[in-house]
Amino acid sequence: MKLRLALVLAVSAVVAAAGVAAQQPIVIKFSHVVAVDTPKGKAAEYFKKLAEERTKGRVKVEVFPNSSLFKDGEEMEAVQLGSVQMLAPSLAKFGPLGLREFEVFDLPYIFDDYNELHKVTQGPVGAGLLKKLESKGIIGLAYWDNGFKVMSANKAIRMPADYKGLKMRIQSSKVLGDEMKALGSIPQVMAFSEVYQALQTGVVDGTENPPSNFYTQKLQEVQKYLALTDHGYLGYAVIVNKKFWDGLPADVRTTLEGAMKDTTKFANEIAKKENDDAIEAVRKTGKTEILTLTPEQKAAMKKALVVVHKDNESRVGKETMQAVYKETGFTP
Ligand code: LMR
Numbered sequence: 115m116k117l118r119l120a121l122v123l124a125v126s127a128v129v130a131a132a133g134v135a136a137q138q139p140i141v142i143k144f145s146h147v148v149a150v151d152t153p154k155g156k157a158a159e160y161f162k163k164l165a166e167e168r169t170k171g172r173v174k175v176e177v178f179p180n181s182s183l184f185k186d187g188e189e190m191e192a193v194q195l196g197s198v199q200m201l202a203p204s205l206a207k208f209g210p211l212g213l214r215e216f217e218v219f220d221l222p223y224i225f226d227d228y229n230e231l232h233k234v235t236q237g238p239v240g241a242g243l244l245k246k247l248e249s250k251g252i253i254g255l256a257y258w259d260n261g262f263k264v265m266s267a268n269k270a271i272r273m274p275a276d277y278k279g280l281k282m283r284i285q286s287s288k289v290l291g292d293e294m295k296a297l298g299s300i301p302q303v304m305a306f307s308e309v310y311q312a313l314q315t316g317v318v319d320g321t322e323n324p325p326s327n328f329y330t331q332k333l334q335e336v337q338k339y340l341a342l343t344d345h346g347y348l349g350y351a352v353i354v355n356k357k358f359w360d361g362l363p364a365d366v367r368t369t370l371e372g373a374m375k376d377t378t379k380f381a382n383e384i385a386k387k388e389n390d391d392a393i394e395a396v397r398k399t400g401k402t403e404i405l406t407l408t409p410e411q412k413a414a415m416k417k418a419l420v421v422v423h424k425d426n427e428s429r430v431g432k433e434t435m436q437a438v439y440k441e442t443g444f445t446p
Contacts, residue, residue: 235257264343340404
């Protein structure tokens with residue numbers, strides 16, 4: 115009798131434990147470095163909503179915006195180690211991982227507009243680049259748009275000569291470093307979370323980013339001029355830890371893939387407007403003067419910057435560059 119009771123108790127304990135385990139959601143920690151109110155910030159929240167709804171709570175997505183969990187220089191390692199499961203680093207941040215081909219996206223003027231960009235990010239060239247991540251223990255799920263970059267400083271920057279001697283903050287991309295050098299300025303690699311303070315204290319004089327990042331980091335408080343240069347593109351690859359992703363129950367993974375597909379559509383639909391609105395929002399603060407370049411000034415900037423393509427052929431890879439040129443029709 116005693117033995118039977120013990121057995122019943124043991125069985126019910128196992129059943130209860132299994133029940134608890136079954137109810138424990140799969141947690142996806144999603145870390146990123148920008149504000150919530152940006153194309154990437156909004157897309158991360160949208161993915162959380164779709165993923166949680168569609169898996170009926172089997173998956174919980176915890177979004178950590180604004181470098182609140184990991185900042186640049188930490189987050190790539192964190193996803194490889196599995197400390198976070200998902201990130202969406204800018205395409206300019208894959209060089210330190212050994213994947214220099216991603217810097218093709220940083221090449222000045224390589225895309226005229228979002229349509230040209232999408233030929234790459236939504237086509238075979240983009241897919242081929244994401245595939246390269248697997249050797250690093252990472253799976254690339256999607257590309258999310260941000261936008262075309264502006265330059266900013268505390269002096270009016272209209273022509274290449276205006277950049278001479280300025281210390282310009284850049285992301286960790288050699289292509290971007292060469293771009294600043296081509297303008298005669300001094301590039302400084304720095305984590306995104308440190309940019310505001312570095313501009314405030316004069317550690318750097320200026321920076322480049324799409325307007326949505328400029329405005330949401332409140333850089334209008336520390337930069338007097340913003341030049342609408344559109345000299346290059348900044349966007350993201352959404353990535354996950356491969357072991358985590360491969361280990362998901364197949365039905366959950368399929369549902370998440372669907373959620374990611376729909377989130378990507380959402381992200382790419384809002385990006386342009388978010389950036390256009392950010393320019394107007396900066397203008398409205400009255401703190402930063404928006405400089406619209408004349409066709410001659412734009413041409414002079416382009417002439418000074420395109421040299422960066424040739425100089426980075428061996429780094430980025432001629433094949434990758436040619437493949438992108440073929441999609442976009444760009445001729446250096
Ligand atoms: C930057 O560091 O300037 C950007 O990569 C930030 C971001 O993620 O948009």
